[in-house]
Amino acid sequence: xxxxxxxxEFPGGVRALDALDLSIADGEFFALLGPSGCGKxxxxxxxxxxxxxxxxxxxxxxxxxxxxAPGARDVxxxxxxxxxxxxxxxxxxxxxxxxxxRQPRAERAHRAEDVAAQLGLGGLMPRRPAELSGGxxxxxxxxxxxxxxxxxxxxxxxxxxxxxxxxxxxxxxxKRLQRQLAVTTVFVTHDQAEALALxxxxxxxxxxxxxxxxxxxxxxxxxxxxxxxxxxxSTPMNLVPGEVRGTGIAVAGATLPxxxxxxxxxxxxxxxxxxxxxxxxxxxxxxxxxxxSIVEHLGTSSLVTVDVGGELLGGVVPEGEEPDQGARxxxxxMPGRVLVYRAEDGTLVA
Amino acid sequence: xxxxRAVVGxxxxxxxxxxxxxxxAVPLLWLVSTPFDANPGYAVHWPSTxxxxxxxxxxxxxxxxxxxxxxxxxxxxxxxxVVVGAALAAYxxxxxxxxxxxxxxxxxxxxxxxxxxxxxxxxxxxxxFQLGLIDSRFGVVLVLSGGLLPAAIFxxxxxxxxxxxxxxxxxxxxGASPLQILRHVVVPVARPGLATxxxxxxxxxxxxFLTPFILLSSTDKQPASVLVNTFYTEGGSPNLGLISxxxxxxxxxxxxxxxxxxxxxxxRFHGGIKS
Numbered sequence: 001x002x003x004x005x006x007x008x009e010f011p012g013g014v015r016a017l018d019a020l021d022l023s024i025a026d027g028e029f030f031a032l033l034g035p036s037g038c039g040k041x042x043x044x045x046x047x048x049x050x051x052x053x054x055x056x057x058x059x060x061x062x063x064x065x066x067x068x069a070p071g072a073r074d075v076x077x078x079x080x081x082x083x084x085x086x087x088x089x090x091x092x093x094x095x096x097x098x099x100x101x102r103q104p105r106a107e108r109a110h111r112a113e114d115v116a117a118q119l120g121l122g123g124l125m126p127r128r129p130a131e132l133s134g135g136x137x138x139x140x141x142x143x144x145x146x147x148x149x150x151x152x153x154x155x156x157x158x159x160x161x162x163x164x165x166x167x168x169x170x171x172x173x174x175k176r177l178q179r180q181l182a183v184t185t186v187f188v189t190h191d192q193a194e195a196l197a198l199x200x201x202x203x204x205x206x207x208x209x210x211x212x213x214x215x216x217x218x219x220x221x222x223x224x225x226x227x228x229x230x231x232x233x234s235t236p237m238n239l240v241p242g243e244v245r246g247t248g249i250a251v252a253g254a255t256l257p258x259x260x261x262x263x264x265x266x267x268x269x270x271x272x273x274x275x276x277x278x279x280x281x282x283x284x285x286x287x288x289x290x291x292x293s294i295v296e297h298l299g300t301s302s303l304v305t306v307d308v309g310g311e312l313l314g315g316v317v318p319e320g321e322e323p324d325q326g327a328r329x330x331x332x333x334m335p336g337r338v339l340v341y342r343a344e345d346g347t348l349v350a
Numbered sequence: 351x352x353x354x355r356a357v358v359g360x361x362x363x364x365x366x367x368x369x370x371x372x373x374x375a376v377p378l379l380w381l382v383s384t385p386f387d388a389n390p391g392y393a394v395h396w397p398s399t400x401x402x403x404x405x406x407x408x409x410x411x412x413x414x415x416x417x418x419x420x421x422x423x424x425x426x427x428x429x430x431x432v433v434v435g436a437a438l439a440a441y442x443x444x445x446x447x448x449x450x451x452x453x454x455x456x457x458x459x460x461x462x463x464x465x466x467x468x469x470x471x472x473x474x475x476x477x478x479f480q481l482g483l484i485d486s487r488f489g490v491v492l493v494l495s496g497g498l499l500p501a502a503i504f505x506x507x508x509x510x511x512x513x514x515x516x517x518x519x520x521x522x523x524x525g526a527s528p529l530q531i532l533r534h535v536v537v538p539v540a541r542p543g544l545a546t547x548x549x550x551x552x553x554x555x556x557x558x559f560l561t562p563f564i565l566l567s568s569t570d571k572q573p574a575s576v577l578v579n580t581f582y583t584e585g586g587s588p589n590l591g592l593i594s595x596x597x598x599x600x601x602x603x604x605x606x607x608x609x610x611x612x613x614x615x616x617x618r619f620h621g622g623i624k625s
Contacts, residue, residue: 048523049523050519050522050523069522069525070519070522070523070525071522071523071524071525071526072525075523076523076524077519077520077523079516079519079520080516081514081516083514083516083517083519083520085517085521085534085535085538085539086539087538087539087541096521096524096534097524097525100521100524100525100526100530101525148524154523
């Protein structure tokens with residue numbers, strides 16, 4: 001599947017999609033990630049045909065589907081609110097796409113049974129959506145999409161209406177289902193953890209543009225710019241201004257090794273994840289130092305916010321080794337985990 | 351002290367409720383007791399001499415049975431036009447963005463409620479006269495539908511607004527045509543709203559007097575609401591026995607319909623899908 005130069009401008013001049021290019025491999029699990037209002041849902045709806053683009057094209061397989069009606073594109077969509085028809089039973093809901101495709105009644109019932117059994121909905125067929133739990137509703141919506149054997153699945157934040165624990169289960173379930181069926185899947189989410197956990201590749205979007213495309217590992221380890229760096233990660237990345245000076249970079253009272261490709265005196269932004277910034281109780285070389293201002297417990301570790309000469313840096317300590325508030329501590333960046341961005345445009349240097 | 355105040359408060363509450371209930375109950379009691387009374391009066395009491403004479407008289411009245419039939423015809427005709435028209439209009443108004451849509455709806459509603467049927471009667475009469483629909487039940491149906499549509503569209507649009515668009519979009523992605531979407535999804539989901547509109551329309555038409563009174567001149571075409579006006583004795587005083595009997599028969603269909611629709615769909619004058 002591919003989109004080329006896709007642009008969507010809403011009346012009133014809001015540009016939701018700005019000349020997007022994207023290609024998604026066959027059978028790939030692809031996540032569109034971004035803050036709300038970044039255009040990810042618009043992109044998904046344009047792929048589905050529910051919005052028509054003002055420019056560019058959408059191809060699915062060998063076909064250019066830009067001008068086709070949603071129903072002719074051979075895609076299935078799962079909506080954020082699941083859009084289960086409240087007046088139909090689970091069975092009727094799952095079989096609805098087949099009814100539209102004029103399959104005989106017996107075939108419809110048979111396929112619905114099959115898919116329902118596969119998704120663990122066996123006993124729920126005569127119920128109505130209002131009689132199901134959120135997790136069950138979500139699986140019925142998935143079953144309905146699976147039942148029509150599309151060439152692409154489009155998921156619009158299907159996990160966001162579930163509570164936190166159920167979300168983790170559903171996440172695993174969706175990933176397993178996608179692996180089993182090997183159908184190309186586009187998954188929209190604003191939850192970076194969800195995207196990292198599920199996707200083969202992630203596109204991080206902001207203001208109608210794609211800021212980075214890559215595997216979860218790429219996007220997590222080497223965010224291409226400060227926007228992605230800030231957005232990805234369950235604890236916010238430390239982004240600190242610094243300046244190139246002689247053989248190093250001066251940042252918040254410490255000196256870090258200087259990468260190639262930077263001019264002397266150039267302002268930069270340093271990015272270090274708290275997980276790669278262990279908190280030490282005694283002084284070492286190349287460390288930041290400051291006073292502990294807040295300690296937040298994360299379970300197996302704690303996030304320690306340290307006031308380093310006016311900059312707040314987050315570091316991590318293993319559970320049980322939390323420093324006292326106000327204590328002087330040292331933060332030593334792990335070698336190879338320090339990212340340097342040009343301050344001017346926020347792009348990654350090293 | 352407090353207890354005494356609570357008791358007095360409780361007693362006063364019940365007295366107020368009792369008076370309010372009586373205010374509404376007395377006419378209804380009169381309506382169910384008087385038809386069976388051989389000597390009808392304005393007082394409410396158990397029939398002094400039980401009789402079914404009033405019912406046989408009405409049955410043999412040349413116009414009474416057919417007037418109920420006329421009422422049914424007018425009601426059914428108007429319901430069909432109002433429900434179909436309002437459903438299509440409300441769906442379009444709810445889903446398609448046109449500039450000034452809300453203003454248009456409010457103006458329609460305002461005009462239709464401010465300019466009552468009475469005020470518009472002369473122009474309406476002239477219009478129907480020009481159309482050659484005087485003394486035709488179809489003409490009455492058109493005028494009544496015209497009067498009821500704005501409020502029906504307004505009520506129904508609110509209802510359809512509350513149906514998530516994702517239902518229709520979901521059906522569209524599966525390849526359903528607009529007509530299939532309407533039949534399979536929108537109408538079934540909006541059914542309580544449609545039932546509400548239908549019942550409300552029937553009740554309105556059933557009780558309407560002025561429009562059929564003015565537009566229908568033949569007695570055999572007049573609905574029950576107009577015919578009841580003719581039950582006078584030779585002396586010129588109202589024939590209470592016949593009026594009460596006819597009124598009772600005339601109310602029963604509406605009450606039954608109301609109960610049926612209520613048990614089947616429940617009434618909701620607002621949108622909202624239970625999900």
